Amino acid sequence: MSSLESRFDFSQLMQMDACTRCGQCQKGCDAFTGEDNTSPRQRINLYRRWLKSQRLPRLLAALVGGRRLKAEEVESLTQGVFRCTMCARCRELCPVKIDTLRLWYSMREELVARGMYPPNLDKLREGVEQEHNVYNYPNDERATWLDFMDEAPEGVVGRPTAGIIYFVGCVASYSPAIQGIPQAMSQLLGKTGLDFTVMGEEEWCCGFPLISAGMGGAAREVMAHNLEKVKEIGAGTMVFTCPSCFRTWREFYQQHLPGVEMVHSTMLLERLLKEGRLPVGQFPHRVAYHDPCDLGRNSGIYRAPREALRAIPGLELVEIEQYGSKAHCCGGGGDLEVSDPDLSTAISVNVLGVVRRTGAEVLVTACQQCKRMFLNAEAQANTGLKVMDIAEVALQAAGDT
């Protein structure tokens, strides 16, 4: 079997044939621009034709819709596969439940194997391979966000053993605009007296951006390193403020770490607030909660963030027009920011407009990439919305006690 044939399994190929062309995926796609190659439906149908022409005898392929694509069609299709946020909203809307997200992964893997992908993704790979983070910054600067804190918890970086590991993630470690998230989370953990550590330079990229780019093979080294370090520390719990890291650890690492509990910050906050272990004061604001794709749709965590927010006195939670499994994407997923930054920004600006209609003063999310996208969008759209992470809300409420 060629490497090409191994990218799609039996169930995926069958699902491609099940597409009814109803267009529900396209209707709900935040990345659909009106161009054919941004339509999930078109992507499935064109890719299926292409695959059939490669896998079936010519006559048989022609009978069931297979055909060789022209060079310009292949180029457009390739662009389209990478002009997607991988948010999986299309999967939720599909009436025949096609697992579109798995299809997008397989398409990317296959195209990468053929050398057909946006050149910018190589920079991402180089960053992870060379410096072990997506920005290609020195990895020993991973915990510099602690230097900018007024009351930084002491001695939390690189402890040899700890009960809890707070895995910060590349984006919050290096993007100054959102370093408030790890700062807030570490303060909250400090307030509760939990025994935790951050891995500092021993924390390497979790591998998610490469898996998302179809370059999962290049993530093996960083994943093996992370696994080894976590085993060395011997923590019983890992906490994440990044839903993509959380999802990656649950899906790929968890099987090698039996007994280690993986929790997203929203799950921990819900628990701490309910148990009364976190001081909590007033947060008298109308708040709209944005479900991050990798926390909601792709990990099934919808209740915890809402319960945590409802546990804060004075906070009025309102839902965005489409929420939960149908929530919009912030535009920052699927490495879209790397392959098509304009489209990525346009999506976040659009979504901000939708959020504004709720009448909320604060847009709360639980993802560093979402927060970064919405902050950039707000700088452009100037809607007056304040963008915060749930950890920052909890910290502000805790400070009001």
Add this chain to the structure above:
Amino acid sequence: MPRLTLFYIVAAVAGAIFLLGVVAHLSFWLSGVPPGQRWQRLRGFLWFTLSPRGLGLLFSQGLVQGHLFRESRLRWAMSVALAWGALELFFVGSLGNSLQEYGLFSLSKDESWFALLNDIGGALLLLGVALAAVRRYVVRERHLPFAWDDGVILAWLAVAVLSGFLAESGRLLAQGVPAGAIGHSFIGNLLARGLGPLGLTGAAEPYLWWVHAGVSLGLLAYLPYSKLFHIFVGPLSLLARGQHLAQKEDYVLP
């Protein structure tokens, strides 16, 4: 040549064309499985289909389509009308007739429950076609693509059902309407009563019967090569995803 003999020859040809298409699709799906594991994969899929979870999925998502009901009542009505109508006409109407022709099942077309079910099946299918046509050509929902074969399939389905009703009315005119069956074969009866005075006689029945048989067998042969094949693959796809989730073989690194 007797009518039924010729019909079975045409049906065999249509069935062979249908099977060729099914084999092509199956070959495509199995290209995702290493050659030595293909039978094992098919067996696994069959066992999952027959398991309580598989049958539950087929019932809730394939037959009742509750997920679609929650999304849109109009789309649900269209989809279940098409699916239930087609299922009834194929599995009860056509197969029932065949069993009766072979003498395997004692059944008359004027049997009240059989006549009623067949007319309801046809009416449902027509309703589904009408709803699909309204969405596509009257409301013109923006996300629905304009493809020539969509119109062909809808027209083909409508002609298959209407020709069936006409053939039934021709039969009733030729054989006389059994007193008890008036209320059961309600559309065939209505057509016979309406078209009789306009000149339709029982003599037209063989022609109407062949038109219906030809259109229906043609549709069967065309199915695997058309978008309509999703009526089979849709439920299979739901099962395939259900089996995948059951096995929890999520995103495996390349």
